[in-house]
Amino acid sequence: MEHIPLQYFLILSTLMFFIGVAGFIIRRNLITILMSVELMLNSVNINFVAINRYLYPDQMQGHFFSLFIVAIAAAEASVAIALIINIYRRFDTIEVTEVKEMKY
Amino acid sequence: MVEKREIILGENEPYVINMGPQHPSTHGVLRFELSLKGETVFKVVPHCGYIHRGIEKMCESNTYQQIIHLTDRMDYLSAHPNNEAVSLCVEKALGIEVPERVKVIRTILSELGRLASHQLWWCAFGMDLGALTTFFYGLRDREKILDIFEESFGSRLLHSYICPGGLMNDVHPNFKQRIKDFIPYFRKKLPEYDQLLSGNVIFKERSRGIGMLSLEDAISYGVTGPSGRGSGFSCDIRKSQPYSAYDRVDFKEILFTEGDTYARYRVRIAEMWESMKILEQLVDQIPDGDYTAKMKPIIKLPEGEYYQSVETARGELGVYIVSKGDKFPVRVKFRTPNFSNLFAINHMAVGHKIADLVAISGSLDLVIPDIDR
Amino acid sequence: MDYEDFNDNESLELFKKTGSDGFFMTTIDSLINWGRSNSVWPLTFATSCCGIEMMAAGASRHDFARFGIEVYRASPRQADVIVIAGTIVHKMAPVLKRLYDQMADPKYVIAMGACAISGGPFYTNTYSVVRGADHVIPVDVYIPGCPPRPEALLYGVMQLQRKIKAESKQNRMETRDNFI
Amino acid sequence: MKFLYDFSILTNSIHQMLAASLSPLWVFIIELVLVGLVFLGFYAILGLFLVYLERRVCAFIQNRLGPNRVGPQGIFQTIADLVKLLFKELFVVRKADKILFNLAPFIVIIASLMAIGAIPYAKGLHAIDLNIGVFYILAVTSLGVVGILLAGWSSNSKYSLLGAMRSGAQIISYELSVGLSLLAVIIFSGSMQLSTIVESQANGWWIFKGHIPAFFAFVIFLIAATAETNRGPFDLAEAESELTAGFHTEYTGIRFAFFFLAEYMNMFLAAALATTVFLGGWMPFHFFDFSGFNYVMDFIPPFVWFFGKTFVVIYIIMLFKWTFPRLRIDQLLTLEWKYLLPLNLLNIIVIAFIVLMGWHF
Amino acid sequence: MNPVIKYFSEIVKGVGTLITGMKVTSGYFIRPKEIITQKYPENRDTLIMLERFKGEVVMPHDENNQHACTGCGICEINCPNGSIQILTAKITNAEGKSVRVIDKHIYHLSMCTMCGLCVKTCPSDAIVFAPTFEHAVFDRNKLTLQLNKPGSSIKKGVKE
Amino acid sequence: MSLYEIMFAIFAAVILVFSILTITTRRILRAAVYLLFVLLSTAGVYFWLQYEFLAGVQVALYAGGIVVIIIFSILLTHHIDHKFDRAAWWNIISGSALAIVGSVTAISTILSYDFKPIAKVAIDSSVKSIGNQLVSTGHNGYVLPFEVISILLLAALIGAIVVAKKEDTNSEPISK
Amino acid sequence: MSSESLVLFFIIGVVLVGGAVLFSNYFAPKSSNPAKLEPYECGIPVKDGSWIQFNVGYYLFSIIYLVFDVEIVFIYPWGTVMKDVGLTAFIEIVIFFVILGLGLAYAWKKKALTWV
Amino acid sequence: METFDHNALQETLSAMMPGAVFNTNPQFVEAVVPANDLHKFALELKMNSKTQFDYLVCQTGLDKNEELSVVFHLRSTKLNHSCVLKVITSDRINPEFDSVFDIWKSAEFFEREIFDLLGIKFKNHPDLRRLFLEDDFVGYPLRKDFVDNINIVQ
Ligand code: SF4
Ligand code: SF4
Ligand code: SF4
Secondary structure (H helix, E strand, C coil): CCCCCHHHHHHHHHHHHHHHHHHHHHCCEHHHHHHHHHHHHHHHHHHHHHHHHHHCCCCCHHHHHHHHHHHHHHHHHHHHHHHHHHHHHHHCCCECCCCCCCCC | CCHHHHCCCCCCCCEEEEECCCEHHHCECCEEEEEEECCEEEEEEEECCCCCCCHHHHHCCCCHHHHHHHHHCCCHHHHHHHHHHHHHHHHHHHCCCCCHHHHHHHHHHHHHHHHHHHHHHHHHHHHHCCCCHHHHHHHHHHHHHHHHHHHHHCCCCCCCCEECCEECCCCCCCHHHHHHHHHHHHHHHHHHHHHHHHCCHHHHHHHCCCCCCCHHHHHHHCCCHHHHHCCCCCCCHHHHCCCCCHHHCCCCCCCCCCCCHHHHHHHHHHHHHHHHHHHHHHHCCCCCCCCECCCCCCCCCCCEEEEEEEECCCCEEEEEEEECCCCCCCEEEEECHHHHHHCCHHHHHCCCEHHHHHHHHHHCCCCHHHHHC | CCHHHCCCHHHHHHHCCCCCCCHHHHHHHHHHHHHHHHCCCEECCECCHHHHHHHHHHCCCCCHHHHCCCCCECCHHHCCEEEEECCCECCCHHHHHHHHHHCCCCCEEEEEHHHHHHCHHHCCCCCCECCCHHHCCCCCEEECCCCCCHHHHHHHHHHHHHHHHHCCHHHHHHHHHHCC | CCCCCCHHHHHHHHHHHHHHHCCHHHHHHHHHHHHHHHHHHHHHHHHHHHHHHHHHHHHHHCCCCCCCCCCHHHCCHHHHHHHHHHCCCCCCCCCCCHHHHHHHHHHHHHHHHHHHCCCCCECCECCCCCCCHHHHHHHHHCCHHHHHHHHHHHCCCHHHHHHHHHHHHHHHHHHHHHHHHHHHHHHHHCCCCHHHHHHCCCCCCHHHHCHHHHHHHHHHHHHHHHHHCCCCCCCHHHCHHHHCCHHHCCCCHHHHHHHHHHHHHHHHHHHHHHHHHHCCCCCCCCCCCCHHHHHHHHHCCHHHHHHHHHHHHHHHHHHHHHHCCCCCHHHHHHHHHHHHHHHHHHHHHHHHHHHHHCCCC | CCHHHHHHHHHHHHHHHHHHHHHHHHHHHCCHHHCCCCCCCHHHHCCCCCCCCCCEEECCCCCCCEECCCCCCHHHHHCCCCCEEEEEEEEECCCCCEEEEEEEEEEECCCCCCCCHHHHHCCCCCCEEECCCCCCECCHHHHEEECCCCCCEECCCCCC | CCHHHHHHHHHHHHHHHHHHHHHHCCCHHHHHHHHHHHHHHHHHHHHHCCCHHHHHHHHHHHHHHHHHHHHHHHHHHCCCCCCCCCCCHHHHHHHHHHHHHHHHHHHHHHHHCCCCCCCCCCCCCCHHHHHHHHHCCCCCCCHHHHHHHHHHHHHHHHHHHHHHHHHHHHCCCCCC | CCHHHHHHHHHHHHHHHHHHHHHHHHHCCCCCCCCCCCCCCCCCCCCCCCCCCCCHHHHHHHHHHHHHHHHHHHHHHHHHHHHHHCHHHHHHHHHHHHHHHHHHHHHHHCCCCCCC | CCCCCHHHHHHHHHHHCCCCEEECCCCCEEEECCHHHHHHHHHHHHHCCCCCCCEEEEEEEEECCCCEEEEEEEECCCCCCEEEEEEEECCCCCCEEECCCCCCCCHHHHHHHHHHHHCCEEECCCCCCCCCCCCCCCCCCCCCCCCCCCCCCC
16 A cells, blocks of 8 residues: 555546536536536545545544545435436426426 | 427326237237336237137038037137037037936036136236246146046047037046046145135235226126126026036035125135035936937038027137028127126226236136137 | 157258268267257247147146256247247237247247147138248247147157257258248 | 364465465465356356256245256256357347446346355355455445346336336345344344354354344345345246346347346345354354254354255245245335335344343343 | 234234245145156156047058058048048959049148047048157158058958 | 555546546446446445445445436436437537646646655554444544434435425326 | 455456357357347337336335435444444434434325335 | 016017017027117117116127128126127128117127128227238128138138
């Protein structure tokens, strides 16, 4: 483990984060957008964990943080998917460009 | 947004799926065109004719003896009553009285056929519901009956044994003994059917309240046989217009009034008990005598129209013969039980799941060539 | 059962491979054929009365499974053999053809019963019966009878196994290509 | 006496032998390859044997003989099947998503393989012994459903899609019950490591030690695991009488064989897990203080114990399939969500209470 | 009933019925005596068919290669689907009279439905059913049989 | 290079390649599958860092949970024929420009900083210690978040049900 | 031998499936006809594509599943220490379960657990 | 045995159906009704409390060379008596009768079958298609003048 410097992890997670950002902007489909968000969340998790392991191996804050992030991501995904499917039922599409009027 | 509808179906549009003709649970080559909402069926269109063999047309160029072997092939699971129907109709037209022995033997055969048919139904029904072992137990017991058949008539399934005027040949000397052996055997095995399937909580959940058919609808659709009697339609021809030896045996007409799949199931199970009762009564009283009445080698029916119905394992089988005094009939029409039973399925299956449709069609005990002829 | 106990050995000889590959190929070929012949999964396809005897053949008394034929597949993709058990009428013929087409190679066909061979009881005077399933798809083994008893079906299956064992890859393809 | 059959001695000696002559990296690689080959063989042979076993078992249940013509007692039957399937045509339906269609069997097989690697077969005889053992198996098996969903979607067929959706809904639902019922033993033993759980049963299996709640958890586990492996009476995904062949309708030849294999291996996995967690894994059966009896029991090698118990559980699972009618999809989900899940939650609290009061042995 | 009690009693009852079912199946599992499978190809030598079994129509010949068929054609008429074709030939018999005898009694096994009408109506009982069933072939034409053996002749005493 | 490093390289490569594929593929289910691979190799990274429990959670929750329901929703809303339109060019340009600029900035910042491991003895990261911290109320105890998670889950559950069930009222029951 | 053996098993899986598929692809016979490549639908030509209509049930259950999955993940570490920690842990889990039980009860009441 | 008075039933029927002709038939009361009144009479037969023919046993199409007819076998499940109803037309090109599917539900499919095999049309029938044969089948096989040289082997 010692041979891999921490920076590698950080670079990895940065790249992943910005790929997520790019996906968020490029794709117009709600589910793909959700997936991009998951990518970003994931990259953040890698950061937390790596820094925890490298810099503060005597504690577990980073670890717990990611743990809770995963849980929150799950909760978020479940609500988001419920919304997406509801939008789909209403508009028959989940392209953001076509879902103009979000009224009930 | 609008043009996407072509490929993306919303929740409220019907969605059509085919079940059959090659499908394990349509018992042959029936095809259901299902319109679904989600997994709920809201329309069933049965398409038949995948085994329409033109039997009625063939009858018009066959003599009455030859017709017999065609009737076997309609409802092949209970072949005897089919043969019996034509024979009775011809005998009625000719005004022939068959010997007592023939009557009793015909009745026994009908009941044995009913037992065999119900056993096969039981295993097929179990298979439909996914209980795979029923298949083997049902057929295991059925083999015993087939042995009786084979010993006397030389064939296991399609016998062409009952013919106008009586029987093709005399029964085998072992006939009586075999039946006597069979009844106690089956009395032991039948409770197992209950333990395995009827009592099972999964089975009950899957069949209770499924496929309701009210009495009025049953009559209006002409659903007869055990399926009709599950709705309380008292349609047993054996009781209402007794033929052969049915007027002298004591049996109950099984009636359940719930009208669901479970009721139809129970009617058949109860009928098996009744059939065994009938067999027990008759097996010792087979009178001696001829196995056939005196018949001319070529039968010519007097001009007229004749109708005869019998109770097969599936319901009322009617034979309608129009004759012009020839050796060939002008028109033979078979009012087959399954034909009417099948078309009630749309009424019964609406609002249920696909799996329930399978259960319902299983509980109707469909034999497809009987529908298509 | 011995070779002599079977009938129609003459036809079987026709399938036998002519010429010879190396020893290795022959061994491989026979291994493959051994596998194929001992594991013929039938399609659940029964149109009428013969289907009941097919079911009986699968049941406890006769037990198809002893031959390794027990896995009835409902999807033609996974089946190896269609047992045409019953009458084929004109309305059904395209369906049968389609099912056959949709099966994966190698595939075999058994025509069970008089109807599937020639129309049987419905040979004359009817307007809707196909006189023999071999007008629709190529048939490997014919089992006469109406219905053939389960043992006869078992016998037919053994004949099919012999045929599979006898033929080589080229033969198989040729017979199919020669079918119109 | 306890450690009469300690396989770590064997593995250690192999390790030592290799280490004596090779560099550590090579030792490592060779060991990996060895383990890999052993498991490859084990997996394939076990799969073939299970298929054969099921056929014989159901044949006996149904008063018949089952395959008995290929080889003595038909044991080569499944090999013949395998050969046949290997030489059967592979094709992909038009308009199907080729990549995903090909990927699906990989996912299903890998999920089951990775889980099976974590089972301890005897003392010192396991490939992966993580300290999150139980949880790892749960996590990995939950991937299998992805394969099924992909298979159904990518084959562009209605039946496949319906079957995939059904089995997807079913597997994810029952995963909860599997997880919760395994939790019962984790509370008792205080560890998730499978080897520790087995060790903790040296003086009695959890199904006996854990009073009624443990037995209850065992029953729920059996039901839920049967459902999760898509076996009858929960085989809705491939309900022949409704959906012809379910999600693998369009699969042919060897690809189909892998789904078939995965089903059996998952069944084995379920049984092995039940054995490990509830029935003491490779621990012999001990009867209180009858030391003579216990002494005899100790002589039976641990893997015999393990496979013996596993096959008993497998037999029970097979019995389920061959006895019961299939459930309907809504009943299936009702069973999980309205019966198993609440009861399971209740059960956990009861167990926690028992542990709290120290009532367990 | 209290819904909670009902909930639990339902479970108990349901499980009870399931166990009853499993008792039946595992009962058979542990009683292999009840296996009824007859091993067809292995038991071929001991397999005795019931004598009335209708496997195919045959024409019995005696040791002199003689049969009882007069070639009257009644079976052909009675067969519902034309499975029998009678080809007759004219020969001069011993007394110098020219008589019609059977030349070929063609029987299409591929079409026969085993209805038994031909056997029943044959006036001289020349044909009977044989309890054989091993007929499967690779070629459909092999199923067209000639019942009278080549070179056979009619038995004495069978009236024309 | 030791085996450890190779493994890290593999994981990193898989993560990067498949995350790019995730956002560039035009078939949505493939995107979901690629995402699955990304998440799995992330779990691999956690494993590599010896946070086994976290890796397990990653597999069970992310790969086995979130991805599965994403796939589910795709199955419900997309047909196999469905392909995305090509994204508009300004979207592509702005998206990738933002990504490139952002990552270059961030990476240069990261590289310019020298992270010093605070050399302390690593504590045991087994499930036991995780569990202990999770239920402990004292210092380094996470019992509050643990309970709050349950409330969050409750909220999510209710929210999802409310949203999902909303339209059910106007879909009339199927008439006989 | 932990994370390596995971990769090892991954590789075994790939080798097993990939090898067999490649082998079979190479040796198995091939033939093609138009009907073969069409999806199977009981022998009837397929009409409109393989689109099935979605059912609210499927996604409702999957969503509820996700919520409970998270819960299980969190009580696993709790389970391992229940024995050692004792009363505190017991009280905490009771609270946790009560809150979740409320969720389940809500879903039950709202008929979200009923298949439609 | 059917326990009803043959003659009494015939009287009741003739009172209910003016214009019907009664044939002698030893088995059933057999009435030939004018085609135009078919639906009206059928409804009356079902509804009238004296007859209550609620069960259509069988509906047959008949071709007797010169005329086409449809035969109804009716039975009453309550009063346990039966009768036969007939309608006849000599129009072989375009025979048409009223549909009775709204009176007896089973008639819907009997009528489809008759249409399929004999080419008799039914007015107001909801879904008059071929039932057994392919949709592109030419001719009506149960008619006496049906010829099919390819398939019918004598
Ligand atoms: S051959 Fe005979 S038994 Fe077989 S399907 Fe035809 S009629 Fe039926
Ligand atoms: S077999 Fe009998 S019926 Fe037929 S031609 Fe010969 S004698 Fe006549
Ligand atoms: S048994 Fe019947 S079908 Fe066969 S040849 Fe004789 S008459 Fe013809």
